[in-house]
Amino acid sequence: MNKRELEEKVKNLVESYDFELVELNIKEKKQALFEIIIYKKEGINLDDCTLISRAVDNEIDLDEYFANDYRIEVASPGLDRKLKTLDDYRRNIDNNVEVRLYKKIKNKKEFIGKLTNYNEKEIFLQVEEDIIEIPIENISLMRQYIDFGGK
Numbered sequence: 001m002n003k004r005e006l007e008e009k010v011k012n013l014v015e016s017y018d019f020e021l022v023e024l025n026i027k028e029k030k031q032a033l034f035e036i037i038i039y040k041k042e043g044i045n046l047d048d049c050t051l052i053s054r055a056v057d058n059e060i061d062l063d064e065y066f067a068n069d070y071r072i073e074v075a076s077p078g079l080d081r082k083l084k085t086l087d088d089y090r091r092n093i094d095n096n097v098e099v100r101l102y103k104k105i106k107n108k109k110e111f112i113g114k115l116t117n118y119n120e121k122e123i124f125l126q127v128e129e130d131i132i133e134i135p136i137e138n139i140s141l142m143r144q145y146i147d148f149g150g151k
Helices: 003-016 046-059 086-091
Strands: 020-027 032-039 070-075 096-105 108-118 122-127 130-135 139-144
Touching: 003 020, 003 032, 003 046, 020 086, 032 046, 046 070, 086 108, 096 122, 096 130, 108 130
Parallel strands: 032 070
Antiparallel strands: 020 032, 096 108, 096 139, 108 122, 122 130
16 A cells, blocks of 8 residues: 555545544654544544544554554644645634744734635735735745733
């Protein structure tokens, strides 16, 4: 089984449990790590991670892919994960995000605001009363904004 076939099997399995596959990472060192990042609108909890881990272990023959020992890790995307894909943007519509830019827009390289929309070329960020159009190619970092209540 090649990597593409493995990804497709995992994606179909994850979706059969009403989750969305965000990312699949395979890190091979002494012991291979098979990392599955899943999403659902209501959030991911430990039971969800256990469910998917057991399902993958029981329903997909990973011995066919990994020559040596491996371990499976299932997790949520996490609040500080970089938003990189159109699917990441879709999952974060109406969330507050922090955006850092390569080039200034309105004399600023950093914005915090609500992600209101996006397309293949730009995102639309509501900052106070303004909607700022930011070309995706100008984004060096975008992630959910975490407000710790400081000033």
